Amino acid sequence: xxxxxxxxxxxxxxxxxxxxxxxHSTISGNEYVYWYRQIHSQGPQYIIHGLxxxxxxxxxxxxxxxxRKSSTLILPHATLRDTAVxxxxxxxxxxxxxxxxxxxGTELSVKP
Amino acid sequence: KAGVTQTPRYLIKTRGQxxxxxxxxxxxxxxxxxxxxxxxxGLQFLFEYFSETQRNKGNFPGRFSGRQFSNSxxxxxxxxxxxxxxxxxxxxxxxxxxxxxxxxxxxxRLTVV
Numbered sequence: 001x002x003x004x005x006x007x008x009x010x011x012x013x014x015x016x017x018x019x020x021x022x023x024h025s026t027i028s029g030n031e032y033v034y035w036y037r038q039i040h041s042q043g044p045q046y047i048i049h050g051l052x053x054x055x056x057x058x059x060x061x062x063x064x065x066x067x068r069k070s071s072t073l074i075l076p077h078a079t080l081r082d083t084a085v086x087x088x089x090x091x092x093x094x095x096x097x098x099x100x101x102x103x104x105g106t107e108l109s110v111k112p
Numbered sequence: 113k114a115g116v117t118q119t120p121r122y123l124i125k126t127r128g129q130x131x132x133x134x135x136x137x138x139x140x141x142x143x144x145x146x147x148x149x150x151x152x153x154g155l156q157f158l159f160e161y162f163s164e165t166q167r168n169k170g171n172f173p174g175r176f177s178g179r180q181f182s183n184s185x186x187x188x189x190x191x192x193x194x195x196x197x198x199x200x201x202x203x204x205x206x207x208x209x210x211x212x213x214x215x216x217x218x219x220x221r222l223t224v225v
Contacts, residue, residue, distance in 0.1 A: 043202050043216030093211045099168045102155035
């Protein structure tokens with residue numbers, strides 16, 4: 001599975017959009033980009049995933065560049081409850097043996 | 113529907129003892145993965161079971177083992193506990209096929225004294 005690079009920490013003002021970048025320059029054609037977040041002492045929470053098209057759900061939007069070497073997770077209106085560590089993960093599908101390997105993630109602090 | 117259930121939530125053991133942790137996946141999920149989380153190493157993959165077979169394994173010593181039952185419930189066992197095994201142990205379940213995300217439990221906090 002490809003390796004990802006994320007900033008260690010970011011701040012965001014409450015009510016503003018939080019844009020979390022992720023680099024995955026060695027991604028392969030069959031690898032998906034996943035985002036999870038972990039609020040202190042809880043299990044990680046699935047946010048969104050995508051292959052090459054941009055994706056949106058009730059939690060966030062995922063923008064993947066055309067060359068697929070980087071992506072951005074967008075929380076459109078960040079709230080204090082969005083303060084968490086956000087993990088960007090690249091992996092192949094389950095039936096191809098893809099493990100979910102976590103890096104160090106980005107610690108997002110949403111401030112009032 | 114019920115989420116991923118891990119028991120017990122907290123556990124204190126003595127060095128040299130062994131421990132068994134349990135994970136009940138979401139109904140219908142056939143894959144269960146286990147992770148160890150420590151402040152120094154972060155979230156580390158232990159192993160994954162799918163339909164009672166180990167499908168993936170991380171880089172942990174043989175003291176760490178697991179199994180999955182026919183109802184998809186899984187247990188992990190750590191023998192000869194060391195102080196460094198103190199961690200939050202997380203279990204995650206998924207359908208096991210396709211690309212859907214994993215759902216994590218709240219974890220078992222193991223303290224080895």
